[in-house]
Amino acid sequence: MKLIYAILLGFLAMPCALADGLPDLGDVSQTVLTPLQEQRIGEEIMRDVYASNDVVKDVEITDYIQALGYRLAANSSDNRQHFEFFVVQDNTINAFALPGGVVGVHTGLILATDNESELASVLGHEIGHVVQHHMSRMAAQQSNDMVTSLASLALALLVSAANPQLASGALAASSASGVQKQLNYTREHEQEADRVGLQILSSAGFDVRAMPAFFETLQKGTRFVEGTAPSFLRTHPLTSERIADVKGRVEQMPYHQVADSQEFQYVRAKLLATLGTPRQAVELFQGNLNDKKYTNEAAQHFGLAQALLRDRKPDGATKQLAWLRASAPSHAMVEMLAANIEAARGDAAKAANQFRAGLAKYPDHRGLIYGYAELLLAHNRTDEALKLLSEKLPLYPDDAYLYELQSRAYTIQGKDMLGHQAQGEAYFRRYDLPKAVEQMELATKIGDGDFYQLSIVEARLKQLNQLLAEAKKIEKNK
Numbered sequence: 165m166k167l168i169y170a171i172l173l174g175f176l177a178m179p180c181a182l183a184d185g186l187p188d189l190g191d192v193s194q195t196v197l198t199p200l201q202e203q204r205i206g207e208e209i210m211r212d213v214y215a216s217n218d219v220v221k222d223v224e225i226t227d228y229i230q231a232l233g234y235r236l237a238a239n240s241s242d243n244r245q246h247f248e249f250f251v252v253q254d255n256t257i258n259a260f261a262l263p264g265g266v267v268g269v270h271t272g273l274i275l276a277t278d279n280e281s282e283l284a285s286v287l288g289h290e291i292g293h294v295v296q297h298h299m300s301r302m303a304a305q306q307s308n309d310m311v312t313s314l315a316s317l318a319l320a321l322l323v324s325a326a327n328p329q330l331a332s333g334a335l336a337a338s339s340a341s342g343v344q345k346q347l348n349y350t351r352e353h354e355q356e357a358d359r360v361g362l363q364i365l366s367s368a369g370f371d372v373r374a375m376p377a378f379f380e381t382l383q384k385g386t387r388f389v390e391g392t393a394p395s396f397l398r399t400h401p402l403t404s405e406r407i408a409d410v411k412g413r414v415e416q417m418p419y420h421q422v423a424d425s426q427e428f429q430y431v432r433a434k435l436l437a438t439l440g441t442p443r444q445a446v447e448l449f450q451g452n453l454n455d456k457k458y459t460n461e462a463a464q465h466f467g468l469a470q471a472l473l474r475d476r477k478p479d480g481a482t483k484q485l486a487w488l489r490a491s492a493p494s495h496a497m498v499e500m501l502a503a504n505i506e507a508a509r510g511d512a513a514k515a516a517n518q519f520r521a522g523l524a525k526y527p528d529h530r531g532l533i534y535g536y537a538e539l540l541l542a543h544n545r546t547d548e549a550l551k552l553l554s555e556k557l558p559l560y561p562d563d564a565y566l567y568e569l570q571s572r573a574y575t576i577q578g579k580d581m582l583g584h585q586a587q588g589e590a591y592f593r594r595y596d597l598p599k600a601v602e603q604m605e606l607a608t609k610i611g612d613g614d615f616y617q618l619s620i621v622e623a624r625l626k627q628l629n630q631l632l633a634e635a636k637k638i639e640k641n642k
């Protein structure tokens with residue numbers, strides 16, 4: 165967070181070109197942060213995101229949001245903007261855009277949407293804030309308070325209001341509420357984000373009518389579970405005028421009905437299955453199935469299986485799996501479910517077979533890759549784990565967790581140099597340069613690798629030290 169602070173203080177000291185109002189729609193030339201500065205802030209934020217316990221780690225859920233986010237972002241006007249999407253474990257309805265193209269989505273938002281186009285419309289709106297650089301335009305008009313607030317913003321958003329005791333000293337409750345107060349976008353920003361968002365929604369092939377529909381639902385406040393007030397409305401003020409504006413635009417646009425992807429349905433069901441007690445989750449899906457209260461029957465069986473797994477009833481989950489195998493199209497998330505059922509039964513051999521079968525069909529499904537590697541490591545089958553990881557790393561060269569799994573395997577094998585090297589690569593991918601350097605230094609000192617391996621580690625250490633020195637220089641100059 166220190167770097168964000170430094171950069172923001174730095175730009176506030178510069179003459180401000182925005183004193184008398186916002187630029188018109190589309191004019192983003194007068195933003196106060198350079199793209200590089202924004203990207204650095206984004207990386208700092210992502211470092212906190214990776215370290216946060218409030219961020220959803222379930223890779224099937226995060227991969228879904230990322231795929232949806234990238235699909236939408238690819239349809240925005242600015243295809244050079246970098247984006248990162250992640251999911252916050254928080255059942256309030258919210259999504260937020262931070263500098264550097266970092267977009268967070270609350271689990272509560274995914275649960276509150278009726279269809280995928282509604283979820284896409286909120287993401288499209290957030291992408292609109294990013295490509296119009298509202299955050300940095302807003303910061304330029306604010307006092308130092310805003311800078312303080314923005315600096316602590318990422319953590320404030322991640323450390324949910326429900327757990328203030330988790331907040332660090334620097335993030336007292338007062339600064340978190342200060343952030344909330346000052347982060348209200350202006351009406352102009354909201355309209356810009358709506359317009360850009362609608363265009364993105366349309367180009368990406370979603371139903372544009374979903375945007376005004378979901379806004380109206382938010383405004384009426386009718387679709388919410390108790391205690392999940394739409395905090396989205398606080399940061400993105402929603403007026404009748406704004407809804408009317410969106411509605412007017414939608415009427416001018418071509419639209420078509422769009423079917424939800426099966427991922428959307430399964431991800432929603434998986435999140436629903438985590439709510440309440442395991443028993444309550446089971447009853448929810450059983451009730452829906454009994455009353456035929458659903459738009460997607462497969463998602464109900466899928467959710468019921470997940471809830472039964474939570475309730476430690478793998479046999480019940482197997483029955484739901486049988487239904488899915490017989491009556492729903494083949495899907496990677498169903499293969500993952502099948503493997504998890506075997507693992508829950510404690511049958512490692514069957515679980516391993518199921519992971520292999522799943523990967524044969526869906527070789528790039530990250531849930532299956534992670535799950536299989538974790539299973540192999542739990543049973544000390546490190547050679548197989550390392551073989552799997554070296555096969556899959558080229559598919560995901562930026563995946564920190566794959567490196568972390570590799571590090572664990574090497575450490576079990578007593579290959580400490582390779583273990584530290586892989587752990588260093590994991591930290592590097594989580595934007596934590598100091599820890600990456602630390603691990604790489606340890607790797608050079610262990611002395612259990614051959615000359616060839618050591619020279620690779622030394623070259624990498626040199627490179628990381630250079631990057632660290634550059635980052636420190638930026639921080640010092642501000």
Ligand SMILES: [Zn+2]
Binds near residue numbers: 289293353354357400
């Ligand atoms: Zn907004």
